[in-house]
Amino acid sequence: MENQFNISVDDIPKKWYNILPDLPEPMPKPMDPEEGPSRVQNLPNLLLGECLKQEFSEDTWIDIPEGVRELFAKAGRPRPLFRATRLEEYLGTPAKIYYKSEFYSPTGSHKVNTALAQAYYAVKEGYEHLSTETGAGQWGTALSYACSIAGLKAKVFWVRAVHSWKADRLAFMRMLGSEVYASPSDQTECGRKLLAEDPNHPGSLGIAVSEGLEVADKDPNVIYSLGSVLNHVLLHQTVIGLETMEQLAAAEAEPDIMVSCLGGGSNFGGFAIPFLGKVCRGEADIKFIAAQSEVAPNLQGEYRYDHADHAEITPMLKMYTLGHHASMDPIKGDGLRYHGCAPVLSVLRHAGLIDTVAYPKDERHVFERAKIFVQNEGFLPAPESAYSAACAIDEALKCKKTGEEKTIVFNISGHGFMDMNGYQEVLGF
Numbered sequence: 247m248e249n250q251f252n253i254s255v256d257d258i259p260k261k262w263y264n265i266l267p268d269l270p271e272p273m274p275k276p277m278d279p280e281e282g283p284s285r286v287q288n289l290p291n292l293l294l295g296e297c298l299k300q301e302f303s304e305d306t307w308i309d310i311p312e313g314v315r316e317l318f319a320k321a322g323r324p325r326p327l328f329r330a331t332r333l334e335e336y337l338g339t340p341a342k343i344y345y346k347s348e349f350y351s352p353t354g355s356h357k358v359n360t361a362l363a364q365a366y367y368a369v370k371e372g373y374e375h376l377s378t379e380t381g382a383g384q385w386g387t388a389l390s391y392a393c394s395i396a397g398l399k400a401k402v403f404w405v406r407a408v409h410s411w412k413a414d415r416l417a418f419m420r421m422l423g424s425e426v427y428a429s430p431s432d433q434t435e436c437g438r439k440l441l442a443e444d445p446n447h448p449g450s451l452g453i454a455v456s457e458g459l460e461v462a463d464k465d466p467n468v469i470y471s472l473g474s475v476l477n478h479v480l481l482h483q484t485v486i487g488l489e490t491m492e493q494l495a496a497a498e499a500e501p502d503i504m505v506s507c508l509g510g511g512s513n514f515g516g517f518a519i520p521f522l523g524k525v526c527r528g529e530a531d532i533k534f535i536a537a538q539s540e541v542a543p544n545l546q547g548e549y550r551y552d553h554a555d556h557a558e559i560t561p562m563l564k565m566y567t568l569g570h571h572a573s574m575d576p577i578k579g580d581g582l583r584y585h586g587c588a589p590v591l592s593v594l595r596h597a598g599l600i601d602t603v604a605y606p607k608d609e610r611h612v613f614e615r616a617k618i619f620v621q622n623e624g625f626l627p628a629p630e631s632a633y634s635a636a637c638a639i640d641e642a643l644k645c646k647k648t649g650e651e652k653t654i655v656f657n658i659s660g661h662g663f664m665d666m667n668g669y670q671e672v673l674g675f
């Protein structure tokens with residue numbers, strides 16, 4: 247068959263790829279701010295021991311425990327790579343277009359890849375509760391699912407602006423046994439302070455991160471689990487890119503352009519990092535494009551040390567940032583509304599290896615492109631993933647103008663079955 251490429255369940259990667267040793271410049275270490283207690287020293291109270299070890303590991307390959315590979319198989323990995331033959335025909339482009347199908351996920355997105363690994367380690371380390379943030383709701387659902395399978399309880403702080411329009415996702419998280427709070431919430435000091443200033447505060451990922459961290463910091467039975475930004479999260483996500491590499495080899499295709507949306511960087515990193523490693527080692531020449539929103543174009547921000555959360559509980563990370571108190575208007579692709587880009591991707595951006603495009607706050611162009619994708623390929627992208635589809639289509643249309651037969655590969659990080667209201671509101675049907 248010409249349009250689907252897959253590997254067998256036994257070929258689910260056995261190791262994650264860690265790009266740190268291959269980076270063109272060393273990755274700057276987390277730092278403490280000038281004032282207050284040491285955030286760096288407090289990290290073991292907040293994050294899982296195994297994840298912290300992985301965060302700073304200099305090993306190129308890190309074993310995926312057999313128990314995690316089994317969970318990956320249970321969650322439907324490996325996920326196929328498709329050639330978008332109908333889309334190519336519709337666009338009339340000479341480009342060859344492929345997409346990875348992270349939408350085939352029990353909860354709807356790539357986020358399960360790290361959720362399963364983190365829940366697995368949490369059980370090994372004797373925890374019973376995990377706390378976390380969520381923006382689009384995809385990460386909160388993924389962690390709720392992983393916790394329910396592992397016999398753990400999750401406490402989810404969900405950006406209020408999204409919590410209020412995704413009733414199905416809220417019900418799903420509760421069905422999986424999680425406690426879910428609209429953030430800012432009355433559960434934490436940070437949340438109560440913001441609610442006192444504005445009872446209708448729309449929230450942000452940075453605020454939700456602070457609330458999840460505060461709960462973990464104050465209760466020794468709770469450990470925090472992050473869905474993006476940090477190295478260990480992107481490391482767990484490299485199964486996406488490693489599978490894609492095998493599948494492209496089976497398709498006898500070499501990517502010229504790789505595209506994915508970027509909020510904090512977990513799906514972009516997981517998809518692109520194994521290929522970025524090849525570029526760093528001089529083994530490939532690929533253009534990488536991160537699709538973002540102009541409400542949160544963090545890759546166009548400053549490259550400097552900044553906190554990863556609103557209340558400054560995290561250490562300072564060197565990253566492209568808009569500032570941890572930046573206000574960002576709500577959009578339907580709300581998972582892209584985060585102030586900073588993963589430090590490891592920031593190093594690669596700084597080295598000139600990652601391009602970016604920021605789409606307008608009015609999401610009509612992006613969602614019209616998603617409509618073209620769904621009408622030709624049949625899969626409904628999550629609003630965030632619509633940015634990947636839009637960018638891939640825009641690149642394919644550039645090829646149509648120039649006549650170049652480029653190979654464009656993109657990642658559909660999730661499905662939009664629970665986000666239809668967003669499409670309806672923007673497209674007006």
Ligand SMILES: Cc1ncc(COP(=O)(O)O)c(C=O)c1O
Pocket residue numbers: 355356381382383384385473474475507508509510511512513514580581582628630631659660661
């Ligand atoms: C489906 C989906 N894709 C992408 C993102 C953006 O996050 P990240 O950049 O960590 O992949 C999110 C965030 O919630 C998401 O739900």
